[in-house]
Ligand SMILES: NC(=O)C1=CN([C@@H]2O[C@H](COP(=O)(O)OP(=O)(O)OC[C@H]3O[C@@H](n4cnc5c(N)ncnc54)[C@H](O)[C@@H]3O)[C@@H](O)[C@H]2O)[C@H](O)CC1
């Protein structure tokens with residue numbers, strides 16, 4: 004059984020890697036996006052019409068970077084953005100700038116989400132801090148109502164990564180690419196149900212500054 008960590012540990016390891024070791028957050032974000040992208044290709048999803056549903060935190064930034072990687076491969080991808088882009092994190096603002104350079108279409112039509120063949124859930128990761136409501140809840144309900152495949156980034160949105168509890172409403176994903184280590188909440192019955200197959204991505208963030216030897 005591989006190591007599983009808490010939200011606080013994930014945030015501490017991220018901050019240590021960025022602030023003490025000096026690996027820029029954008030490098031970690033790019034590695035997170037590449038890992039998600041590679042799992043998408045390896046897991047053989049129908050990429051005929053891909054929609055990335057993103058909010059404006061770094062989970063959203065991961066998703067917008069995945070959209071760019073798909074676009075460069077000539078895959079039909081659009082972004083359904085939740086929240087106010089002016090309030091986006093610094094990294095996500097940067098990813099939005101890059102996405103605009105590659106002329107990735109942004110849609111505001113929930114129907115585009117419903118008609119996708121594969122949906123990337125980049126709404127909330129370990130930063131989820133309260134009940135999901137409003138447009139966020141409507142998007143998650145639309146995601147769960149489709150027969151599209153759903154791939155979650157880091158944590159299926161709406162799930163508390165410590166307890167596995169559903170905060171109002173949560174994405175039911177076919178698979179989840181979670182960063183660095185599994186999360187203890189994804190080992191619970193409800194967490195497992197929402198996460199689907201969990202892929203753990205090595206993005207250069209380690210508990211003891213190195214990759215523990217694979218036993
Ligand atoms: N930190 C790093 O170097 C890396 C992080 N990765 C990814 O980043 C997310 C964590 O990002 P963060 O910005 O802390 O939060 P989220 O994107 O998970 O949450 C978004 C944002 O939304 C607000 N919020 C919280 N709960 C709600 C709610 N119920 N309704 C509306 N809005 C809500 C809150 O302001 C949050 O900040 C992590 O999961 C990874 O995906 C990289 O993968 C690696 C490097």
Ligand SMILES: [K+]
Nearest residue numbers: 124127158160
């Ligand atoms: K997510």
